[in-house]
Amino acid sequence: MSQSIPYIAACVLVPALWGVLMYFVFGWWQRRRQGKALENRPPPIDYSI
Amino acid sequence: MYLDVAGQPVSILALAGLGIVVGLIAGMFGVGGGFVLTPLLATVLGVPLPIAVGSGLCQMIGTATVSVLRHQRLGQGELRFDWLMLLPSIIGTAAGAKTVEALAGAGSVQLFGKTMPLVVLVLYGAYALFLFGSGGALAKRANSKVEELGYVRRGPLARLAVPPYVDFPRVPLSRVSAIVVAYVGLGLGFLSGLLGVGGGIALMPALLFGFGFPLRQAAGTGIVVLLVTSASGTVFHAYQGNVHLGLSMVLAVGASLSAQVGALLTAKLPPRFLRAGLSWLILGTLVTIAYDFAAQFW
Numbered sequence: 001m002s003q004s005i006p007y008i009a010a011c012v013l014v015p016a017l018w019g020v021l022m023y024f025v026f027g028w029w030q031r032r033r034q035g036k037a038l039e040n041r042p043p044p045i046d047y048s049i
Numbered sequence: 050m051y052l053d054v055a056g057q058p059v060s061i062l063a064l065a066g067l068g069i070v071v072g073l074i075a076g077m078f079g080v081g082g083g084f085v086l087t088p089l090l091a092t093v094l095g096v097p098l099p100i101a102v103g104s105g106l107c108q109m110i111g112t113a114t115v116s117v118l119r120h121q122r123l124g125q126g127e128l129r130f131d132w133l134m135l136l137p138s139i140i141g142t143a144a145g146a147k148t149v150e151a152l153a154g155a156g157s158v159q160l161f162g163k164t165m166p167l168v169v170l171v172l173y174g175a176y177a178l179f180l181f182g183s184g185g186a187l188a189k190r191a192n193s194k195v196e197e198l199g200y201v202r203r204g205p206l207a208r209l210a211v212p213p214y215v216d217f218p219r220v221p222l223s224r225v226s227a228i229v230v231a232y233v234g235l236g237l238g239f240l241s242g243l244l245g246v247g248g249g250i251a252l253m254p255a256l257l258f259g260f261g262f263p264l265r266q267a268a269g270t271g272i273v274v275l276l277v278t279s280a281s282g283t284v285f286h287a288y289q290g291n292v293h294l295g296l297s298m299v300l301a302v303g304a305s306l307s308a309q310v311g312a313l314l315t316a317k318l319p320p321r322f323l324r325a326g327l328s329w330l331i332l333g334t335l336v337t338i339a340y341d342f343a344a345q346f347w
Contacts, residue, residue, distance in 0.1 A: 008287040011107050011294050012280050015301050019114025022305045026115075029309075 068303025076311020081247035092341035102245030103286030107297035113276035126269025134234025141235040145242020146285035186254035204261035241278040
């Protein structure tokens with residue numbers, strides 16, 4: 001039983017597009033986490049006595 | 050909620066659960082997880098083996114796409130190696146998919162007075178061998194303290210003198226036989242088409258121990274080939290009617306979300322736990338295959 005060409009193309013394109021979407025979503029999430037970590041860091045120690 | 054897979058109902062929740070497990074494994078151990086996914090689809094969820102192989106490859110396209118984009122941004126890996134393996138890996142994938150088709154159409158064999166489909170017998174045997182070989186090598190890598198040497202120690206495959214030769218300046222490694230690299234690609238493609246694995250679990254030991262790649266360069270090499278083998282394998286298997294897109298996407302959604310959790314867990318868990326986890330995972334998959342095989346005789 002062979003499948004139609006549009007179905008075969010969808011089998012390749014749909015997961016690939018999902019991968020691209022995940023790359024951007026998790027990239028954004030990671031940048032946001034890093035940004036928050038920088039915002040919440042403790043103030044630098046002042047050594048100027 | 051069930052999916053109709055070749056006339057057999059498969060629970061969507063169980064599929065999503067399996068996807069989550071595979072994603073966790075992929076995130077924690079840096080492998081695609083196909084070596085666990087395809088056997089478990091067949092043994093635990095009862096998906097026919099050829100469809101498990103094809104659909105496993107289809108869901109792998111998503112994770113491979115993310116890996117390619119990420120490694121391209123980081124600039125890791127030796128792309129020349131990928132280009133050399135590209136065409137042979139596609140030929141190998143086609144040969145692997147054709148083998149599955151031929152085995153599926155070959156009927157059954159009599160074993161200990163019971164009838165067993167030839168495709169199940171051969172593929173279960175191949176999975177067991179593959180897990181013993183590649184899985185063992187990967188566990189060995191995890192158990193050894195891999196250090197960046199600062200120089201490249203040529204592995205046995207890099208020493209084979211079969212012209213023409215090619216240099217890999219990013220590794221750096223010079224005068225490596227292009228024929229040997231092409232054959233590695235052919236083997237990788239065949240494994241991918243036959244077993245529905247991305248091949249990362251087999252390529253990693255080949256690069257580290259066979260060619261002597263440093264860990265960082267090995268991690269980024271072969272990613273493009275993994276994407277191409279999973280995509281070409283999907284095309285070949287879909288043409289034969291062995292890809293269920295719905296099943297693949299349920300797995301892909303679960304796996305892509307939990308892979309992030311797996312990557313976070315890796316940073317928090319002790320290395321000893323991770324090393325033991327990988328060994329238990331390989332052993333567990335082997336036991337599942339052995340159990341399902343033995344159950345056919347009860």
